[in-house]
Amino acid sequence: MLEQINFFISILPKLWQGLVVSLQLSVGALAFGLVVGLPMALARTYGKGVVKSIAVFYIEIIRGTPMVLQLFLIYFGLADVGLVLDRVTAAILALGINSSAYQAEYFRGAILSIDDGQMMAAEALGMTKRQAIINIILPQAFRLVLPPWSNELIYMVKYTSVAFLIAVPELMARGKMIISKTFKPIETLFWVGVIYVIVLSLIAKIVDIIEDKVSIPGFQMSREEI
Amino acid sequence: MKESSGSQVYDIKVINRKVNNMTKPILRIQNLHKKFGSSEVLKGLNLTVDEGEVVVIIGPSGTGKSTLLRCINRLETPDSGEIYLEDQKIEHGKTNLSRMRQKIGMVFQDFNLFNHLTAIQNVAIGPVKVKKIDKAKAMKAAERELERVGLKDKANSYPAELSGGQKQRVAIARALAMEPKVMLFDEPTSALDPELTGEVLAVMKDLAKAGMTMVVVSHEMGFAREAAHRIVFLEDGIVSEMGSPEKIFNNPEKQRTREFISKITSLSGEGSA
Amino acid sequence: MSMRYTEVFNSIPYLLQGVGTTLEITIYALFLGAFFGLLLALARVYGGNISRRFAILYSRIIRSLPLLVILFLLFYLGTEVINFSEFQAVILALAIHTSAYQSEIFRGSIQSISKGQMEAALALGMSKTQGIFTIILPQALRRAIPYWGNEASIVLKDSSFAYVLGVLEILRRGEFVIARTGQALITYIIVGIIYLILTSILTKCLSIGERKFRIPGL
Ligand SMILES: Nc1ncnc2c1ncn2[C@@H]1O[C@H](COP(=O)(O)OP(=O)(O)O)[C@@H](O)[C@H]1O
Ligand SMILES: [Mg+2]
Numbered sequence: 001m002l003e004q005i006n007f008f009i010s011i012l013p014k015l016w017q018g019l020v021v022s023l024q025l026s027v028g029a030l031a032f033g034l035v036v037g038l039p040m041a042l043a044r045t046y047g048k049g050v051v052k053s054i055a056v057f058y059i060e061i062i063r064g065t066p067m068v069l070q071l072f073l074i075y076f077g078l079a080d081v082g083l084v085l086d087r088v089t090a091a092i093l094a095l096g097i098n099s100s101a102y103q104a105e106y107f108r109g110a111i112l113s114i115d116d117g118q119m120m121a122a123e124a125l126g127m128t129k130r131q132a133i134i135n136i137i138l139p140q141a142f143r144l145v146l147p148p149w150s151n152e153l154i155y156m157v158k159y160t161s162v163a164f165l166i167a168v169p170e171l172m173a174r175g176k177m178i179i180s181k182t183f184k185p186i187e188t189l190f191w192v193g194v195i196y197v198i199v200l201s202l203i204a205k206i207v208d209i210i211e212d213k214v215s216i217p218g219f220q221m222s223r224e225e226i
Numbered sequence: 227m228k229e230s231s232g233s234q235v236y237d238i239k240v241i242n243r244k245v246n247n248m249t250k251p252i253l254r255i256q257n258l259h260k261k262f263g264s265s266e267v268l269k270g271l272n273l274t275v276d277e278g279e280v281v282v283i284i285g286p287s288g289t290g291k292s293t294l295l296r297c298i299n300r301l302e303t304p305d306s307g308e309i310y311l312e313d314q315k316i317e318h319g320k321t322n323l324s325r326m327r328q329k330i331g332m333v334f335q336d337f338n339l340f341n342h343l344t345a346i347q348n349v350a351i352g353p354v355k356v357k358k359i360d361k362a363k364a365m366k367a368a369e370r371e372l373e374r375v376g377l378k379d380k381a382n383s384y385p386a387e388l389s390g391g392q393k394q395r396v397a398i399a400r401a402l403a404m405e406p407k408v409m410l411f412d413e414p415t416s417a418l419d420p421e422l423t424g425e426v427l428a429v430m431k432d433l434a435k436a437g438m439t440m441v442v443v444s445h446e447m448g449f450a451r452e453a454a455h456r457i458v459f460l461e462d463g464i465v466s467e468m469g470s471p472e473k474i475f476n477n478p479e480k481q482r483t484r485e486f487i488s489k490i491t492s493l494s495g496e497g498s499a
Numbered sequence: 500m501s502m503r504y505t506e507v508f509n510s511i512p513y514l515l516q517g518v519g520t521t522l523e524i525t526i527y528a529l530f531l532g533a534f535f536g537l538l539l540a541l542a543r544v545y546g547g548n549i550s551r552r553f554a555i556l557y558s559r560i561i562r563s564l565p566l567l568v569i570l571f572l573l574f575y576l577g578t579e580v581i582n583f584s585e586f587q588a589v590i591l592a593l594a595i596h597t598s599a600y601q602s603e604i605f606r607g608s609i610q611s612i613s614k615g616q617m618e619a620a621l622a623l624g625m626s627k628t629q630g631i632f633t634i635i636l637p638q639a640l641r642r643a644i645p646y647w648g649n650e651a652s653i654v655l656k657d658s659s660f661a662y663v664l665g666v667l668e669i670l671r672r673g674e675f676v677i678a679r680t681g682q683a684l685i686t687y688i689i690v691g692i693i694y695l696i697l698t699s700i701l702t703k704c705l706s707i708g709e710r711k712f713r714i715p716g717l
Contacts, residue, residue, distance in 0.1 A: 064652075064698040065691045066659035069670060073691065076677075077684035154563075161565035165663065172567055185575035193564050193572070200563035301618050328624035338615035342637045342714050352623040355633055386716025397619075404623060 008191050011178050015195060018174030023199075025091055025160040025170060030153060032096025037103030044104065045111050046133065055104070062101035067162055070094050075166045091163035095156065102152060110144035111137060143214060150207040154200055171195065252277040252439055253298070253408055258307035260293055267293050269463030270307070275408070280440045282450040282471075285460035286486065291443040292335075294460070295410045298441070299330045312407060328356060331401030331409040336417050337393040339385040345396045346372060346381040349403045356404070364403075371399040375429050391422030395429055402433075409433065411442040445490045451475065459483050507685050510676040514689060517669035518697070524586075524658040524668060528593035529651055535594065536601025543606050545631065554602065561599035566657055569596055574664055585664040597654050604650060608643040609635060641712050648705035652698050659694075669693055 043055035062070065074097075075090035085093065114137055122132035164173035175192040179185045253275040260268040267290040275281050283291050296302040298309055300316060300323055309316045316326045340348050349368035353359040359367075372378050375395040385393055394414055401409060411430065415423040427449045434440060434453040444450065450457055450471055457474040459467045459482075467474070467483045478484045539557060542550040561569070570592040577583040583591070612635050620630035662671035673690040677683050 061691075061695065064695040066656040066670070066694060068659050068662070069687060069691055069694065073684065073687040077687045080682065080684040158563065158565045161567045164567065172565060175568075176571075186572065186579065189568055189572045189575065193560075193568050196565060196568065197560055197563045201559075299622055301621060324624045324626060327622060330622070332619075332622035334615060334619065336615060338613075338619035340616065340619070340634055340638075341717065342641065351633065352625075355629055356624040384715045384717070386714065400619075400623070 004187065007182075007184065007187055011182075011188065011191065014174050014178060015171060015192065018169060018171035019195060019199065021088075021168065022157060022160045022170040022172075025088070025095060025163055025168070026153070026156045028092040029095035029099050029160070030156055032092060033099030033103045033152075036097070036100035038107055040100060040104035041107035041111065042133070045108050046129070059101045059104050062098060063105075067094070067098050067159065068165060070098055071162055071166060087163075087166050087168045090166060091160070091168045095159060095163070098159070099152060099156060103149065106145050106148040106152065107141060109148070110141040113144060114140050146211055146214065150204075150211065153207065154203055157200060157203065158196065250277045251275070252279075252312055253441070254308075254310040255294075255298070256308045256310075258294070258297060258309065259305045260290070260297055260302060261305055267463055268297070268304070268307075271460075271464050273458065273465055275439060275441060277439055278437045279455045280434045280438075280442065280453050281456050281458055282454040283441065283443045283458045283460055284445060284450070284486070284490070285466075289460050290463055291460055292412050295332070295412050295441065295443060298408075298410060299327050299332055301332075324356065328352075328404050329407045331404060331406035333394070333397050333401055333409065333411045333414050335413040337385070337390070337397045339388075339393050339397055339400070341385050344382050344384055345377060345388065345392075345399075348385070348396055349400045352400060352404045368399070368403055371403045372396070374402070374432075375399045376425070389422060390418045391425045394418065394426045398426075398429055398433070408439045408441065411440065411444065413443050413445075415444065415446060447475075447491055459486065461486075503680075503682060504685055506680045507676060507682045507689065510680070510686075511689060514669060514672050514676065514693060517667060517672040518693065520661075520666065520668040521655070521658050521697070524590055524593065524661055524666070525651075525655045527590045528597060528658070529654050531590070531594035532597035532601050532654070533647075535598035537605050539598065539602035540605035540609055541631065543602065544609050545627070558599045558602050561595060562603075564596075566592065566596050566660055567663070570660055570663065586661075586666050589658070589661040589664055589666055593654055593657060593660075596657070597650060600650055600653075601647070604643050604646045605639065608639040608646070611642060612638050638714075641714065644705065644709045644712065648702065648709070651705065652701055655698060655701060656694065 040055045040059060043051050044059065047055060071091065071094040074094045075085060075087070078085065078090075118136055118140070119129075119132055122136040123129070127135065160170055161172040163170050164176065167173060169177075171192060175188050178188045182188065251274045253273075255271060255273045258268050258271040259266070271290075271294065273281075273294075283294070285291055293302055297304045298316070300318065303318065311326055311329055314322075314326070316322070339345075340351065343351060346365060346368045349371050350361070350364040353364040353367065354361050369378065369381060372381055375398055377392060377395055377399070380388060380392060380396070383392075385396070388396065398409075398414075414430070415426050418426065423446065427446060430440070430442070430449065431453050442449075442454075454471050456468055457471050458465055459474065459478075459480075461482065467478060467480050469478075474483065475487060478487065539554040543554040543558075546554065570589065573588040573592045573595075574585065577585070577588045616634050616638065617627075617630050620634045621627070625633070658668060659670040661668050662674065665671065669690055673686050677686050680686070
């Protein structure tokens with residue numbers, strides 16, 4: 001037991017560095033996913049013709065293929081045609097694009113769950129559709145999307161582990177490096193797992209607190225609804 | 227006019243019961259206590275029901291009527307007191323409990339039909355799974371039970387395809403298929419639209435006429451007048467007063483009973499005549 | 500399209516041979532996961548204190564571990580402690596991972612069935628076990644189908660992680676094709692199309708299943 005703890009203390013600095021990279025990847029990917037996902041949601045919900053088709057195509061292709069494949073296509077595949085990205089950029093891009101499709105669907109679910117009457121009332125006040133979306137629909141959708149969105153945040157930290165496959169030095173990759181140095185795979189992976197569990201529980205706690213703070217009484221969508 | 231015809235019906239019922247000498251107790255509840263948390267709902271309740279008797283239980287909301295019925299078939303566990311069915315104690319042994327529940331039919335306020343089964347499957351599943359009766363035989367019997375409640379043509383409909391009144395009649399058929407000794411009804415018509423209560427009450431009246439022992443929680447005063455042998459006024463966790471419909475409706479001993487009766491009869495638009 | 504691509508296109512049959520392996524991994528993992536997920540859900544809803552706590556803890560821990568961590572843990576356990584193949588390690592890792600998610604799906608659908616259903620079953624004289632298997636689960640599992648379908652498509656996609664242990668599924672075969680032809684982009688696109696076709700077929704099958712098992716009127 002004591003030996004285990006000593007081992008943990010000896011590898012902690014490296015794992016900590018990895019964790020910081022994991023969190024950076026998560027934040028970058030989530031932000032990218034939001035910036036791309038929200039317009040995709042609007043395009044799929046309100047768009048017509050080509051705009052709508054592009055959004056549907058984008059979302060369904062990403063949701064229908066494995067994350068690893070998307071990562072490899074962006075990192076190795078694009079290099080093939082001369083677009084060489086550094087590892088971290090490729091990882092953030094791949095994770096972000098992947099997340100954007102899911103975030104788009106969360107937003108779409110939230111928008112669709114908002115009563116049609118809201119849009120009609122806004123238009124009756126003389127707002128254009130665009131004004132109504134920005135001033136009436138989206139503020140509500142942002143609150144409704146919070147529970148699924150915070151799930152996405154929690155799982156993003158997990159998903160970043162795929163970046164290890166293109167040798168980004170995040171938590172999982174640090175674990176593998178330690179394994180090849182110490183030849184203690186099971187102990188190392190155990191401690192890596194412990195860190196993931198602790199970090200994700202912490203994030204879940206924080207998210208719960210934030211959700212409580214910004215919720216509007218009587219106005220929410222359960223996680224199951226989406 | 228209505229009053230007198232009601233009491234005539236009652237007189238005939240009494241005579242029938244006397245002639246057939248059906249005054250053997252079948253269900254005995256002794257000193258029943260039940261608490262939820264710190265609030266005591268049943269406070270030493272006693273009640274005996276005779277074979278073939280129809281007892282209608284009335285009382286204010288939240289007074290423990292449902293709890294009483296649920297204690298009888300052990301959907302709730304009483305804190306103390308005994309309940310006997312045909313001189314056999316109902317208790318928490320596994321085999322005893324299943325055997326006793328088979329003898330007690332229960333009809334719920336919100337039907338609780340099994341949503342994934344057709345009407346006839348709802349009726350047959352008890353005999354098949356619990357009594358281990360041959361499936362073909364059970365389906366035949368189920369068809370007869372459905373016919374009895376007037377729903378033979380709905381045998382293959384799913385609950386979601388039936389009206390509330392039809393659902394409750396299937397639920398009654400489901401309970402009857404187990405050939406129970408006693409039927410418990412917990413406000414069987416209170417979840418129904420007024421125009422649908424009649425069909426359910428008619429089935430219950432037929433059942434009463436056929437001599438089924440029934441304990442019915444209901445505020446349908448027309449049914450109570452016509453079918454009940456005894457009315458029990460439950461209040462504050464005990465039987466506060468009981469007696470023949472005639473006595474309870476016309477001459478209750480307690481002021482509380484009188485107030486309660488006048489409240490529910492005026493609410494249901496009766497008695498104002 | 501030029502000569503460079505013909506070699507890749509000629510490798511498509513080789514890639515397609517990986518579909519069998521991918522599906523095999525997916526199906527084993529999915530159904531093992533369903534079995535354990537259902538047990539965990541039952542423990543959670545109907546179990547005693549200890550089994551309920553265990554199910555909650557299991558679900559929380561597994562759902563916060565990246566699949567890769569579970570995969571490597573099992574791989575090293577398989578080589579160092581117990582003896583099982585990479586193929587088995589992959590299936591087990593995916594099954595463990597999905598069982599936690601499936602336990603949540605089944606728990607939710609079981610709890611969505613109204614309390615009165617079990618009470619009516621008990622009132623007929625059924626045992627609790629009979630009530631669970633003849634009344635609750637047939638309804639709960641139907642309700643779980645859409646969520647379960649979602650999970651099935653996740654497992655199908657996650658099965659691509661098997662490539663890290665060298666299992667010859669679609670992605671691994673893609674890597675070999677790239678090593679031979681040097682054409683990463685087009686190969687990954689073809690691999691992606693194969694996955695897309697598989698996930699759409701799966702989604703179609705599940706929505707057919709959902710319709711087939713729908714309870715009329717509901
Ligand atoms: N499972 C339960 N847990 C806690 N309190 C309960 C439960 N069931 C009933 N009660 C309480 O017991 C009292 C009697 O309930 P009930 O028997 O349903 O009354 P009635 O059927 O006469 O309206 C009510 O105050 C109710 O809130
Ligand atoms: Mg009640």
